[in-house]
Amino acid sequence: MEKLKQTYNILHVETFNSEKKRSGVLVKKNADNTIHVHWKGAAEMILAMCSNYYESDGEVRLMDEDARSAMEKIIEGIAASSLRCIAFAHKQVLEEEREGNDDQGNCGRRIEDEGLTLLGIVGLKDPCRPGxxxxxxxxxxxxxxxxxxxxxxxxxxxxxxxxxxx
Structure with missing residues (x-):
C-alpha cells in the first residue's frame, strides 16, 4: 500500500459525511499527471453518482435503467443479508474541470461527484455484539x-x- 501511495499526490480530501454517507479524494497520478476522483460510501449513494460501470470482463458499460435496476437489486440482496453495503467509484477529471486551484494544486471547490464509473460493491459484516x-x-x-x-x-x-x- 505504501508503495502505491508514493505514485500519487493527494490534492483534496472530502472526509466522510454522515448525511451524504460517502467520502472522496482527488489525486494526481505522478506517472502521467492525470487527475482522478475516487469515492466510497453507502452503495445506494455511490450508485446514484455513476453513469457507467465495470462489467466482470473489465469492459466499461453504460449504466442504463436496466443495469441500474440490477445493481439496486444486488444492493438490496446484500443488505437483506445484514451486511453493510459499500460501493467504490472513480472518474478521471480533465485539468480544465479543476477550477479554483491554488499554486500547490489544492482544490478550492467540491470534488466531482457525477458521471463516475462504478468499480464495485462489497458487503461488510458487522455482527451484533456478544450479549x-x-x-x-x-x-x-x-x-x-x-x-x-x-x-x-x-x-x-x-x-x-x-x-x-x-
Whole structure:
C-alpha cells in the first residue's frame, strides 16, 4: 500500500459525511499527471453518482435503467443479508474541470461527484455484539419497548434488528 501511495499526490480530501454517507479524494497520478476522483460510501449513494460501470470482463458499460435496476437489486440482496453495503467509484477529471486551484494544486471547490464509473460493491459484516440478544430479551421481559435508530439502508437495518432480537 505504501508503495502505491508514493505514485500519487493527494490534492483534496472530502472526509466522510454522515448525511451524504460517502467520502472522496482527488489525486494526481505522478506517472502521467492525470487527475482522478475516487469515492466510497453507502452503495445506494455511490450508485446514484455513476453513469457507467465495470462489467466482470473489465469492459466499461453504460449504466442504463436496466443495469441500474440490477445493481439496486444486488444492493438490496446484500443488505437483506445484514451486511453493510459499500460501493467504490472513480472518474478521471480533465485539468480544465479543476477550477479554483491554488499554486500547490489544492482544490478550492467540491470534488466531482457525477458521471463516475462504478468499480464495485462489497458487503461488510458487522455482527451484533456478544450479549445483545440476551439484553434485548431481558428488556422485553421487563416491559421495555426497544427501538433501533440507524442511518443504515432499510434492508440492512431490518436484518440487523432481526438478528439482535428486536
Amino acid at each position: 445483545t440478544q440476551m439484553a434485548v430479551h431481558a428488556c422485553k421481559l421487563a416491559g421495555v419497548r426497544i427501538k433501533m435508530i440507524t442511518g443504515d439502508n432499510v434492508f440492512t437495518a431490518k436484518a440487523i434488528a432481526t438478528e439482535c432480537g428486536i
